[in-house]
Amino acid sequence: MPVPCATGCGRNASLKRPKTGDALCKECFFWAFETEIHFTITRGELFNRGDSVAVAASGGKDSTVLAHVLKTLNERYNYGLNLILLSIDEGITGYRDDSLETVMQNSADYVMPLKILSYKDLYGWTMDEIVAQIGRKNNCTFCGVFRRQALDRGAALLNVKCIATGHNADDIAETVLMNVLRGDIARLKRCTAISTGSEGTIPRVKPLKYSYEKEIVMYAHYKKLVYFSTECVFAPNAYRGHARALLKDLEKIRPTCIMDIIYSGETMSVKEEVTLPTQRTCSRCNFVSSQEVCKACVLLEGLNKGLPKLGIGKSSKAKRMLEEYNAKQNDSLQEAISEINDEFKKNNCISKGKVCKSNCKSKENKHSTTDLNTVDANTNSCEQVHSNEVTDDNKETKCCNKKQYCTNKKTNETNESNSKAEKLLAEYGIPESSDKPNSIEETNSSQDKVCEIDVSNSVDNEEFDVDLHTNDEVILKEEDNTCAGACGKVDSLHIGF
Amino acid sequence: MAHPIKLQIQFGGGAELLFDSIKSRTIELPAIDKYFPECQREKWTIKELLVWMKDNLLRERPELFLQGDSVRPGILVLVNDTDWELYDELSYELLEGDTIAFISTLHGG
Structure with a gap:
């Protein structure tokens, strides 16, 4: 009907x-x-x-x-x-x-x-x-x-x-x-x-x-x-x-x-006596936030540090996680440094006159940019070349990366988010590599551009050619990858120390 | 005497995903006393249609389409392009050639 x-x-x-x-x-x-x-x-x-x-x-x-x-x-x-x-x-x-x-x-x-x-x-x-x-x-x-x-x-x-x-x-x-x-x-x-x-x-x-x-x-x-x-x-x-x-x-x-x-x-x-968080702007990115640092910055920070759960739950929990993380990083940092020093003393990491190919094909080379303070060789295919003349303080590391490119616009945006990450680091008191020459370029890495950075370290005379996009993308994974090449040691990333 | 009837049934708004992603099909329902020997009624209603669909067409996760003896709340039913709420809903008696559409409101935003 x-x-x-x-x-x-x-x-x-x-x-x-x-x-x-x-x-x-x-x-x-x-x-x-x-x-x-x-x-x-x-x-x-x-x-x-x-x-x-x-x-x-x-x-x-x-x-x-x-x-x-x-x-x-x-x-x-x-x-x-x-x-x-x-x-x-x-x-x-x-x-x-x-x-x-x-x-x-x-x-x-x-x-x-x-x-x-x-x-x-x-x-x-x-x-x-x-x-x-x-x-x-x-x-x-x-x-x-x-x-x-x-x-x-x-x-x-x-x-x-x-x-x-x-x-x-x-x-x-x-x-x-x-x-x-x-x-x-x-x-x-x-x-x-x-x-x-x-x-x-x-x-x-x-x-x-x-x-x-x-x-x-x-x-x-x-x-x-x-x-x-x-x-x-x-x-x-x-x-x-x-x-x-x-x-x-x-x-x-x-x-x-x-x-x-x-x-x-x-x-x-x-009720009037209920205390509400006041709306303000995030001290990192200037977007509206109820906290000192907005949720997006905390979540992003967690992702980039391999602590994806960082932004989930209470902020006190996040602080504790970061402290633990920092302590762990310091330990592993020390370990890595001493290991490398030992290695160089023995001088057996260098494959004389040969090209040492590290099989870092599966984005395994994850190093948090923020903590290891050296330029990462986070690449899809990374080639480590040790020349004959290489000595303990003269190495050349070359990394070729999968090519990513982007427009200028993207570059602007990503720069923004990176400076945000940088500020966050300071906020959470994570050791920010100020004493390392490579770190700044690294933290500023644009996630979506092909970036070639030649860092000349006066002491170590190293040259890096790094795709920072891949770097950011893979940060989360383990940090203790060993070089899959002849040396079998912690890869080039740690050499800077 | 009960007769078999032909219907057009249609799915939209994501409801088709539960039915092999086919958005429109023609079905033929057998005489109701053949399909439901217990049934006293002579004519198919939407209530029996839903049971028939569950037995014959619904491939996966019936709880996303049905709840109790009706459709899951949030799925709209149209009888010949008219809201079934204007037609007694489950008790609507199906007629030869009717088009029944099921449109989900639950998907996406």
């Missing part, structure tokens, strides 16, 4: 709105859906005429609908906005690579320019690589923290006034629930804000804040919008999934619970 549209337009209804229970036809639904978003935008004063606005685009249903609706409303109500799609490539094979194609399609369909930034460019790590280190349990922490900053950086690059994200009502209700479940009062307080962003940061706005997921999907379906719907390959273990399942069960029983949870979140007040 067809149900007539509740507006009395004479058409048959196509769906029951979860928010109101109204049965509407397609046309009346489109109108209601778009107009509500228009009210959300105007009431929240999300945009100003003439603004450039980045639409955070993942290729999924929410951002696809957001882009479509913003374009529609921008024309219908003459907002005068300049809309740009901004995508983040986390480097998740089988997920983001496919969804980015959808975003490119959206870009063409909606005639909006598109900017894509990758984690690899920004942080030197893809999510695939991070998951290989951290496992599947906490990877969403990395992804979320990094994405937040990545969007900020992208927005800064595009010089936009604000970033519009596709967070829908279900997402926000879910977040309220999550913050309650975790006792995260600071986030609970601000997660329902329609526009977030403190001084000096680019505001985020959520035009779909009051739009139900069901309506977003129905809108996309009826409008035949192309969107990408594969679940993130890493997501199934995320805690959020449980909150989501609970919410969907509740919504089935009483659809208005979504709006009610948001309302609760909006109106809940936090």
Whole structure:
């Protein structure tokens, strides 16, 4: 039995709105859906005429609908906005690579320019690589923290006034629930804000804040919008999934619970005696943070040090981990130095008149740049040449690397993140190689460029030719690799001592 | 008398991933009393369709598609492109040539 549209337009209804229970036809639904978003935008004063606005685009249903609706409303109500799609490539094979194609399609369909930034460019790590280190349990922490900053950086690059994200009502209700479940009062307080962003940061706005997921999907379906719907390959273990399942069960029983949870979140007040972390900027990277050093910097630091769990859990734990790590590093450093000294005394490490090929093919040469203080020969294929004339203090090490290159733009970005890492090191009191001539170049290494550094050490007269990209990429692994060549000793990296 | 009926079933929004990634297919349901000898009804409803789909089409992880005797909350069901909530949901009696679509809202963002 067809149900007539509740507006009395004479058409048959196509769906029951979860928010109101109204049965509407397609046309009346489109109108209601778009107009509500228009009210959300105007009431929240999300945009100003003439603004450039980045639409955070993942290729999924929410951002696809957001882009479509913003374009529609921008024309219908003459907002005068300049809309740009901004995508983040986390480097998740089988997920983001496919969804980015959808975003490119959206870009063409909606005639909006598109900017894509990758984690690899920004942080030197893809999510695939991070998951290989951290496992599947906490990877969403990395992804979320990094994405937040990545969007900020992208927005800064595009010089936009604000970033519009596709967070829908279900997402926000879910977040309220999550913050309650975790006792995260600071986030609970601000997660329902329609526009977030403190001084000096680019505001985020959520035009779909009051739009139900069901309506977003129905809108996309009826409008035949192309969107990408594969679940993130890493997501199934995320805690959020449980909150989501609970919410969907509740919504089935009483659809208005979504709006009610948001309302609760909006109106809940936090007791005055509850101390909240103050929002400030990270002393390392200057992005907004509730801590001295922001989460992204700590996570990145952990990754680059081979302590991927560093940023997971409490900061006191992180401090302890770093202390232990430093102690261990000092020990192994001493060990390595004495070992090498012994070796050189015996003078048996040098293959006279021969080329000693170390088989460092599988990126095994991992040395934390920050601790071993010498230029790493972290390479895919590294050739160690010891010439005949080599003496204890005259060696030549040459490393050829897999070629990576990047644009100037990337170089800028990566330099930024590296100086960040450098500052972090100082912050955590990790011995920063100031006494080693090579270290600075190394720490400043750009993760995504081919870098050839010839370091002439007046004492040792060493020459290095190092790809720092590989260096950063492989930092995590073991540090006690021995040279696979004739010498069988700790490889060239330690020779600098 | 119960008859076999032909239907079009469609999947979207990621739900197709549980059904061999085939987005649309035509199925023929046998006479309901052949498939469910216990069943008193003469006509197929969506409730029985779901059981049939579970037995015949659903390849993996049925809990991602079904919950209890209905679809998992978050999967939308459309009867001839209309929200099944306007059509008695599970009790909707299927007619020859109906198109039933299952669209997941649970995938991606």
